[in-house]
Amino acid sequence: MTDAAIAAPPPSPGAPPMPAVPAGKLSPINRRRLANFKANRRGYWALMLFLVLFVVTLFAEFIANDKPFLVKHDGAFFVPALVTYAETAYGGEFETEANYRDPYVQKLIKDSGGYMVWPPIRYSYRTINLNLPTPAPSAPTWMLTDEQCSKASVGRTPEGDATPTQGGSAPKARTCADLEWNWLGTDDQGRDVLARLIYGFRLSVLFGLALTLLSSVIGVLAGAVQGYFGGWTDLLFQRFIEIWTSVPTLYLLIILSSVLAPNVWVLLGILLLFSWTALVGVVRAEFLRGRNFEYVRAARALGVSNRAIMFRHLLPNAMVATLTFMPFILSGSITTLTALDFLGFGLPPGSPSLGELLAQGKSNLQAPWLGISGFVVIALMLSLLIFVGEAVRDAFDPRKTFR
Amino acid sequence: MTDAPLLSVRDLSVDFARENGRALAVDRVSFDLAKGETLAIVGESGSGKSVTALSIVRLLSYPAAGHPSGEILFNGKDLLKASERELRKVRGADITMVFQEPMTSLNPLHTIERQVGEVLRIHRGWSAAKCRERTLQLLEQVGIPDAAERLDAFPHQLSGGQRQRVMIAMALANEPDLLIADEPTTALDVTVQAQILALLKELQGRLGMAMLFITHDLGIVRRIADRVCVMTAGKIVEQGETARVFAAPQHAYTKKLLAAEPKGAPPPLDPDARAIVEVADLKVWFPIKRGLLRKTVGHVKAVDGVSITVREGQTLGVVGESGSGKTTLGLAILKLIASEGRIAYLGQAIEGFNAAAMRPLRADMQIVFQDPYGSLSPRMTVIDIVTEGIDVQGTRLKPAARREAATQALSDVGLGADALDRYPHEFSGGQRQRIAIARALALEPAFIVLDEPTSALDMSVQAQIVDLLRAVQAKRKLSFLFISHDLKVVRALANDLVVMKDGAVVEHGPAAEVFAQPKTDYTRALLAAAFDLEAREPEAVAQ
Numbered sequence: 001m002t003d004a005a006i007a008a009p010p011p012s013p014g015a016p017p018m019p020a021v022p023a024g025k026l027s028p029i030n031r032r033r034l035a036n037f038k039a040n041r042r043g044y045w046a047l048m049l050f051l052v053l054f055v056v057t058l059f060a061e062f063i064a065n066d067k068p069f070l071v072k073h074d075g076a077f078f079v080p081a082l083v084t085y086a087e088t089a090y091g092g093e094f095e096t097e098a099n100y101r102d103p104y105v106q107k108l109i110k111d112s113g114g115y116m117v118w119p120p121i122r123y124s125y126r127t128i129n130l131n132l133p134t135p136a137p138s139a140p141t142w143m144l145t146d147e148q149c150s151k152a153s154v155g156r157t158p159e160g161d162a163t164p165t166q167g168g169s170a171p172k173a174r175t176c177a178d179l180e181w182n183w184l185g186t187d188d189q190g191r192d193v194l195a196r197l198i199y200g201f202r203l204s205v206l207f208g209l210a211l212t213l214l215s216s217v218i219g220v221l222a223g224a225v226q227g228y229f230g231g232w233t234d235l236l237f238q239r240f241i242e243i244w245t246s247v248p249t250l251y252l253l254i255i256l257s258s259v260l261a262p263n264v265w266v267l268l269g270i271l272l273l274f275s276w277t278a279l280v281g282v283v284r285a286e287f288l289r290g291r292n293f294e295y296v297r298a299a300r301a302l303g304v305s306n307r308a309i310m311f312r313h314l315l316p317n318a319m320v321a322t323l324t325f326m327p328f329i330l331s332g333s334i335t336t337l338t339a340l341d342f343l344g345f346g347l348p349p350g351s352p353s354l355g356e357l358l359a360q361g362k363s364n365l366q367a368p369w370l371g372i373s374g375f376v377v378i379a380l381m382l383s384l385l386i387f388v389g390e391a392v393r394d395a396f397d398p399r400k401t402f403r
Numbered sequence: 404m405t406d407a408p409l410l411s412v413r414d415l416s417v418d419f420a421r422e423n424g425r426a427l428a429v430d431r432v433s434f435d436l437a438k439g440e441t442l443a444i445v446g447e448s449g450s451g452k453s454v455t456a457l458s459i460v461r462l463l464s465y466p467a468a469g470h471p472s473g474e475i476l477f478n479g480k481d482l483l484k485a486s487e488r489e490l491r492k493v494r495g496a497d498i499t500m501v502f503q504e505p506m507t508s509l510n511p512l513h514t515i516e517r518q519v520g521e522v523l524r525i526h527r528g529w530s531a532a533k534c535r536e537r538t539l540q541l542l543e544q545v546g547i548p549d550a551a552e553r554l555d556a557f558p559h560q561l562s563g564g565q566r567q568r569v570m571i572a573m574a575l576a577n578e579p580d581l582l583i584a585d586e587p588t589t590a591l592d593v594t595v596q597a598q599i600l601a602l603l604k605e606l607q608g609r610l611g612m613a614m615l616f617i618t619h620d621l622g623i624v625r626r627i628a629d630r631v632c633v634m635t636a637g638k639i640v641e642q643g644e645t646a647r648v649f650a651a652p653q654h655a656y657t658k659k660l661l662a663a664e665p666k667g668a669p670p671p672l673d674p675d676a677r678a679i680v681e682v683a684d685l686k687v688w689f690p691i692k693r694g695l696l697r698k699t700v701g702h703v704k705a706v707d708g709v710s711i712t713v714r715e716g717q718t719l720g721v722v723g724e725s726g727s728g729k730t731t732l733g734l735a736i737l738k739l740i741a742s743e744g745r746i747a748y749l750g751q752a753i754e755g756f757n758a759a760a761m762r763p764l765r766a767d768m769q770i771v772f773q774d775p776y777g778s779l780s781p782r783m784t785v786i787d788i789v790t791e792g793i794d795v796q797g798t799r800l801k802p803a804a805r806r807e808a809a810t811q812a813l814s815d816v817g818l819g820a821d822a823l824d825r826y827p828h829e830f831s832g833g834q835r836q837r838i839a840i841a842r843a844l845a846l847e848p849a850f851i852v853l854d855e856p857t858s859a860l861d862m863s864v865q866a867q868i869v870d871l872l873r874a875v876q877a878k879r880k881l882s883f884l885f886i887s888h889d890l891k892v893v894r895a896l897a898n899d900l901v902v903m904k905d906g907a908v909v910e911h912g913p914a915a916e917v918f919a920q921p922k923t924d925y926t927r928a929l930l931a932a933a934f935d936l937e938a939r940e941p942e943a944v945a946q
Contacts (some may be wrong), residue, residue: 029828083540294778298842301737302792303765316782 036395043391057202064121064195067100072114081119091319101127122180123192125199125352129182129294134192137360137367141181149176164165170183185369187360197377204381205262210335212326214272215333219279220322224310226280227287249274257345264347268393271336276314278329279322286318322395327389338378355377407479408435409613410581411460415473417454417463417637428454430637433471436581440763441607441614443645445621445660447861448832451637452617456583459615460494477581496526499574505566509558515542515555515569522576539570546602563725564595567573571602578610582912584618584775585807592724593888597932600627619861620658625649633657661864665891667873669718669898672913677751679850679882680736680768682708685744687728687735687906705731706742711884713850716876717885720897720914722890722929728906729886733852736884737768748850766796769843773855775835782946785838786823789813792846812845813838815878816871833864837871844875854882857892869895890933894918902926 038044059083062069069081073090081102087098090108098105100116109116123129141149163251186194197252227232274293288326289294291314299309340346343353354374361371417429417692430452436442437932443512444452457463459475460484475482477498482490511520523719529537535554542550545568557567567587573577574582584603588596589698604627607614621775624645632642633656641654652658688702701803706728713719721729735742738753738761746754748764755765762918769792772778779788793800800808810820813866827835843851854874857865869892878885888892891915893900902910902925910917910926921927 179817210849250708294774295780297739298772298778298839299767299780299791300768301770302738302795302842302846303762304791304795308795312783313780 033395036397037391040391041385042395043389043394046384046387047391048389049282050381052202053381053384054205057198057205058204060198061124061155063117063119063124064125064192064198065119066122066124066127068116068118070117071100071109072116073109074114116189121183121184121192121195121198123195125196126191126350127195129180129186129192130190131180131189132186133176133179136186137188137364137370138186138190139367140183140185140369141176141179142183143185143369144176146175149179152179162294184373185367187357187370188364188367193357193373196357197351197354197373198358200354201377201381203264203347203352204334204337204354205335207268208330211269211271211275211333211337212330214268215275216279216322216326216329218272218276220315220318223280223283223316224277224287227284228291228310228314228381229336230288230291234288241280245274245277247274247367253345262346262348264351267337267340267346271333275329275333275336278332279325282321283318286321286345290314290317304377324389324393324396327385327392329387331385334378334381334385404507405448405560407476409438409440410436410615411476412455413474413476414929415455415458415475415541416471417458418469418471418835420467420469425469427471428637428771429458432634432637432639434631434632436613436615436638436643438580438606438609438613441616441629442628443616443618443624444634444639445618445624445631446728447619447660447863448633449636450634452619452634455634456500457614458496459583460500461490463498468649471861476691480771481820483927492526494523496577497579498581498583499577499579501570501574501582501584502589503571504590505563508570509566511558514555514557514877515561518558519573519576526577537576541576542569542878544575544606545572546598562595563591564598567591567595567599568602571599571606575606575610579612581613581615581619583615585909587616587617588623588937593890593932594724594928600787602625603916621649621862633660644649659863662867665857665866665869665895666944667870667895669873669896669914670716670877672719672898672915673714676717676875678712679715679748680713680884681713681745681747681750682736683745683747685709685732685742685746687731687734687740687742701787704906706735707910708744709901709903710779711901711908713882713884715882716851716880717899718885719901720893720898721884721886721901721903722814722888722893724888724929725904726905729888729903730854731906732903733770733854733884733886735850738771739770752852763796766792766846766861767848768850768852769846769848770852770854771836771839771843772854774859775832777857778839779835781827782822784826785809785813786839788827788855789842789845792842796886808845809841812841815844815875816841831864832860833867836864836868838861840871840875842867844879847879848881850884852886858887858889867893872896888917890930902929 056063065081067080069079071078071080071090078085078089080098084097086092087094087096090096090105091097092105092108100106106116129138131152133141133149134143148319179195182192182194184197185388186192187196222237223272226237256270268323287310293313296309296313304312337346338353338355338358341353342359343355344359346355347353354377357370357374358378361374364370412431412435414431416427416431418425418427426457431456434442434444443545446452454463454468458468458470459477459482470483473483477493485493487787494793506772507752512893516535516538519538523529523534523537523668539550539554542553547553547565547568553565556567561569570587582603587603588599591599600623603614605863608695618622618624621946628645630643631645631648632639633648633654634640635656636917641648641657644911648657649661652661685706686704687706689706690699691701691703692698693700699920709728709732711719711721721732723729730876731740734740736746738746738756742754745752748768753761784793786809789812790800790805793805793808806820806823809823813820813822818834819838822830822834822838830838833929836859840856856872857868860868872883873896875881882895885893885896897914900910900912900914901908902923904925910921910923917926923932
């Protein structure tokens, strides 16, 4: 008996086999993994909290938007959050999209006997609050005194939407309660920080997921080919990766961003060029180990093609290592995006970016709500992902014993 | 039995933490061991014999393992209650161990001198010079040639048998009262096994120590032990004097174990049967590359000019020690590794075939591997494993027909259709090997290479697999190339025999003839080691 077998003695040969796994149910090993994952309470609740945040921010348009999601005008219903309507649809003058924050449009709708149903936050990530009580960056509204607030004109009144005439002198607010609140203040361009955080969280996570998935797919394929075929393929590919990873990514990004107009897809492509190498090593090692397994030899003796052997017999072994690494790669991807945005080489100006918020916090130290809220969101997001990653690692650890 | 035994194990139980509670591995075993006596614990894998031995010096992985009951009295002192500090004094000094796998039980980064000397330094606090002197003496005692030069050798520079000798030297260093040997010869070739057993027996007689010998091999028990405990499913079902237990076994399990030797005779030899596979002057040479430019400076001749013929319905046995090229020969015939020389299947030369050209032939030429734990993909269900070959061969079967084919193949190897949707880990070693055979049979081949199909299995299961193979062969007129180092199994299956040494055939002939009148010294040594466990003519075999 080997040492490993001592730690976990195999079932005796005469023991009856366990009951069959019904089709569609989790196999025992996956059930064990799920139990292990749940046993890590911190990781489990981190995943739950992260999923809640992620799903909620996926519907950011219905939480923070400068368009109502339902408008009733002249007996007809409109859904501005999903469909673009011209101002003329409400009897206005311009062919351009209606600005629902404009008191004039609000009055048109109200006068027709209609109403608007607004999201809880009436700012989108690019809405500029033209009605600031203090110069931008403006502090969270709850931090302001009534005196400061009274300098701004009324966005809405307790009786409902205000009805000042366009261009006319709007009535001034009496207290802060009269204003449309910026819960976490505004940035230096007068945009609502909370709205930008919600959109920024979504963009970061989606970007991170896309980068992680794409680089994992490429990395797993590259590692699989290297490990499976070995020899010269492996040797040349490894040398190529060594040279490739020694290219200074940041400088290249700075150069590229001066040539290409940066948008999400360009950025994704550039980062992908360098991030796919993360998983190659582990997957290659798994394939190198696995290609001499007897069941791989047996498959070869059955005449199974190389591709089928790689996908059906070897890939499942490599997936454990891949899945264990994934949450960490995800948090790494998010950090990379944030760092580039912070330096100003990231997403195009105006995008809801957490890195840009941090940069603003750095240049506006008199406005601590910028830096603090940005920091809290990024720290929370990365901590949750790391906790999830730890739980995933526990779940896939075959040596984990139950106490 | 003397009044005060050296070691007295009373009602010892061992359990392990599992997902759902604790599983009992050893259930209230008791035995005594007197000074200078040899006690063998024999049982099949999973019977708890190794766990019992390891718990004597508390080497299990605690706290996953626990002892719900029992005491282990060594010289009157309960080791289960001893502190870790006291235990460390006992381990390596009064009680020492020899493990099964000499390849992994020595630290590859330490020289022999350092490994053996460490035991002396820790327990006796000797100086380096004194340790060196004693180490040299020990190495000579365990029969390592040129011991003085070997002091600075690293484990990888020694053969398996020599490593096991070093392990024994370490175990003897402090002149222990009790030596626990946990399957010390299982990983070794038969000829080396015989030498190691002779060495242990001789040393025990000279040093007067007691020996606890864990093994699954009844032949070893008969040769070495004074008394024997038979274990199964965590319990000792029978114990007594070796001669008495072998002559008149009381318990049903002991009887079963004793009757479990592979039996029966191979089908009669028919030299005129149609040749299925012919191999002429087959060579598998691995180049040795040296230097900056990786120039080929020589070759490892794994298979060197072998010519064999396998006939319809017949079994050609290939025997030899590890490293003799038997497995390489089997893989080369199936074109799983590159080779030179003629390979013909039904008269058609296939040596030049590429992977695509070989694919249709894969249905006719199959292989069963040694390790049933490694040869089945752990993530595929049995039906997927068994029918993978059919799918590959291009016949797209409907689900019902696929199930039918898999059921048929499984029933040929004595498994029911309820096995289809399970995963390999739910089966025992013998059942897995049946599944591996079913996978080979599903394609209805004419020729199967059996690469040590019984070596990883327990004795009683071995006998079942041998019977199964013979039955399948008779039913389907199959031709086997049976590769094994276990001559007992070969005798029960092969009607033609090839003895290989260092890649070349040293003896070839009808099996009955070779077994009765071996012509070469090498074959004689193999036979003596396998059937009498005798180390004969050591110059003829590897050290």
